[in-house]
Amino acid sequence: MSAFVALDGVSHVYGGTGGTLAVEGLTLSVNRGEFAAVVGPSGCGKSTLMKLATGLQFPFKGTVSVAGAHVSKPVKIAGMAFQAPTLLPWRTTLENLLLPLEIVQPHRSQLRRKKAEYVARAEKLLASVGLGGQSGKYPWELSGGMQMRASLCRALIHEPQLLMLDEPFAALDAFTREELWCVIRDLQATSKITVILVTHDLREAVFLADRIFVMSSRPGRIIEERIVDLPRPRELDVTFTPAFQGIVHELREHIVRARQ
């Protein structure tokens, strides 16, 4: 099976030529339907990876391809969620979810005709992350965790094949974060969507991912690729097993070395 997302020998500079090298000789590939995580010390170019894989920026060296096609424009089959939920405060949760459909084709031109269908889809998605019946609420009426759930739904509403998550749970408290791990685990298990999660929480990476990439400090490269073979479905209890702890420790050592 060929890679769904592939970066090959990618170098990228921030701030035009002469700027700092964000990533250098970055090579990684993620299979279709796989849950991949990218971990690394802060400032290792993880966010650059996000932008390259979604076609918001293009590398000055190397190639990026998604779903077998060379990336030369924004990748519309991707959905994105960030640490900040960035919901629009003047829209209800439902209206926030519909925002991507007002932008992306072919939904954009069908929006009026298929409104009822889209609303039903949004409600179903909200229910699947435990936000059933909350669609009429405004973002500020929701807790931080609920806003993050809504933000995930917004990333998924146009049924993308690739979900890019940039430290999505970093701003949440520990209990809410673990709750959301399970939410995203279940979403991925049912939809078989390909996920790339950028995080610096190693437990989060090991709990969620099938494959983990460890990046070096800037300029970022992949220094380690680790398959996580813990059986699925994984419950939170798995985080207390020796096998789990072992992988976390192993990754930690790579990162400690990468920081030196």
Added chain:
Amino acid sequence: MSQNLAIRLAPWLYTIAMLVIWEGAVRLFGIPEFFLPPPTTVARAIYDYWPAIYRNSLITLWATVVGFGLAVVFGLLLGLLVGWSRSIYAGLYPLMIGFNAIPKVAVVPILVLWFGIGFIPAVLTAFLISFFPIVVNVATGLATIEPELEDVLKALGASKLDIMRKVGIPRSLPYFFGSLKVAITLAFVGTVVSESVASNNGIGNLMLQAQAQFLVPLIFAGLVALAVLGIVMYWLMAVLERRMTAWAHRSGFAQG
């Protein structure tokens, strides 16, 4: 409940207290009327000169509203333009700063040269002075879009226009309506400045004439008229702001 009532009554009580202290101080210290007339004398002057005050207030109000209206239209357009692109912002910003630094009273002679004395210079001065805060606020609203949200939309293939329509303009509205309160107050300043330098009408001119004739209570009556006009227009803008962007108040958006 009684707490609420106290807060509702507070503005009136404080205003009355100020008037009482003013009246008391003038009487107690025997301040002459031509120096500082007491509120009762000012009230008397308002009554005596009511037709003149009424007529000139309407003229001042009209000039202010027209100038303010122009400022809203052009401020909004320029704000959108400046917020649209970084290079337009970079190019226009120093110009706007320099332009805003010019005291508007210094511009009035030029306006008189071009348009003669009277209504038009008053409108234009009000426009020039109230234009700037609107531009800056609208541009700020546009410039502070979360970069992550812009990325989400761009990855979906959103054009610059899409991002403006769906995010930029709605989110700059609280800034815009907030700036109207500042702008309307400044517009009155502009009108009165122009009227007192270059007009035969309006409250500014009325006060200048009262001063020439040493009718000190009438000068103060003019001030009261301006204060009343200012409060009414400010209140209207505040109501408009609350009506149009209630979400911003409830979500704590763009405050502080």
